[in-house]
Amino acid sequence: MPQPRGSDRPIILWLRQDLRLADNPALAAAIATGRPVIPLFVLHEASDGRPWGAASLWWLDKSLRALGADLRERGSRLILRRGDPAMIVPALAQELGADVHWNRLYGHAAVARDSDLKAELGATSCNASLLTEPWTVKTGAGGVFQVFTPFWRAAQAVIEDAPIAPAPRHIPAPNEWPGSDDLKDWKLHPTAPDWSTGFGDWTPGEAGAQAQLKTFIKQGLDDYPRGRDRPDLDSTSRLSPHLHWGEIGPRQVRAAAHGPSADKYMAEIGWREFNHHLLYQHGDLFRRNIRRDFDGFPWRDDPPSLAAWREGRTGYPLVDAGMRQLWATGFMHNRVRMVVASFLIKHLLIDWREGEAWFWDTLLDACEANNPANWQWSAGSGADAAPFFRVFNPVLQGERYDPDGGYVRRWIPELAHLPAKQIHQPWTADVSGYPKPIVDHAMARQRALDAFKEMRAED
DNA sequence: TGAAATGTTGGGGCG
DNA sequence: ACGCCCCAACATTTC
DSSP states (O other), X not given: OOOOOGGGOOEEEEESSOOOSTTOHHHHHHHHTXXXXXXXXXXXXXXXXXXXXXXHHXXXXXXXXXXXXXXXXXXXXXXXXXXXXXXXXXXXXXXXXXXXXXXXXXXXXXXXXXXXXXXXXXXXXEOOSOSSOXXXXXXXXXXXXXXXXXXXXXXXXXXXXXXXXXXXXXXXXXXXOOOOOOHHHHOOSOOSSOTTTTOTTOOOSHHHHHHHHHHIIIIISTTHHHHTTOTTSOOSXXXXXHHHTTSSOHHHHHHHOOSTTXXXXXXXXXXXXXXXXXXXXXXXXXXXXXXXXXXXXXXXXXXXXXXXXXXXXXXXXXHHHHHXXXXXXXXXXXXXXXXXXXXXXXXXXOOHHHHHHHHHHHOTTOOTTHHHHHHHHHHTOSTTOOOTTOOOOHHHHHHHHSTTOXXXXXXXXXXXXXXXXXXTOGGGSOOSSSOOOSXXXXXXXXXXXXXXXXXXXXX
């Protein structure tokens, strides 16, 4: 095939976790060249050496469909290919005589692959995902922050208030489009059984992300500092899956959030930044303890308890409600995530990696930075982590954050008839069809503290 | 972005 | 009236 020269040379816009048209620097840079743009998404079996979770693929299916429609409205298309992008991208670039643009990723495998490709192709890379890229925030001594608060203070000082590019009205198309897979053939939506029937609250795609942001700013943000801890209310942003696939970027969120509650919310975006910096620094966050002294922790192997946790039948209502919400909807309220994580790690003494893996498969917002970093935070093995001895009491957490029991009632119908006073300790009432606690709280707490002591003694 | 054990204080009942 | 005890309420310490 004859290759176009000079200004006819197309640009491959290689989309990964930046599935949006507004605030997309790689897209804006591609359009600014005046050359034809070929949007490309490559489905790789693995993200950073790790297969995507089933919930992530469910979301990706809808997000790519939405992106394809948004591109067609602008005279463009989305080219779909499947396989190893380290082979596919350079081959397509050569076939089309194209340059390549992308927005950066921060996991070690992706960074290594992308820098190889860059050396081979001379590609253009941009930042769509973070307010502050990992190499831009350093301690006074030039090191990497290990504590969130000083990190976030320093990060905020380097965030630039650059204007945010709107979605282009038109995207220049090539004379001839390369071949594309059909999204339907990828079969990303589950069948036989379709376990996603409870995922209907979500609208993947850039328009859905913008709508969710507006809803949150209007209905949730003012109440966020108090409401964010209340799983029975709906005051959280629910932007995490949109952020994960880059249907919206943190710069857009920051530009939209104003008022006294915005700082509190932006601190959560700050944790996302911090976690991406940790990912960039450590790479194998989901495999290895950041604090290596946890390598000797005496985890228990207990498949029945792990199964009870996954399936929401531990006998502790707040834990079970959270796990059932996750299974049914692909999402769990953040306060409850901390409680179920503490329960798996400390009450059951099961390795945090087991919990991280379950979340990775079932959470729509499963993120290679946030998910392992937050699990390590819960375990005490992470950077600026919760101290190990902070053992949540699931009953007290329920009484404090789900005071009327509305959250438990919604996800555990067997307990719906109980009054608020008893709903977090159903063993004090006459209940059928709901299990007794699989571990005694006081025993489990002491056992966890003893295990921690044992780990420390081994140093 | 804990919880439980332990310590302290102060009001009130009561001998 | 007074001291003693009880125990809530709160504070501190410990894991």
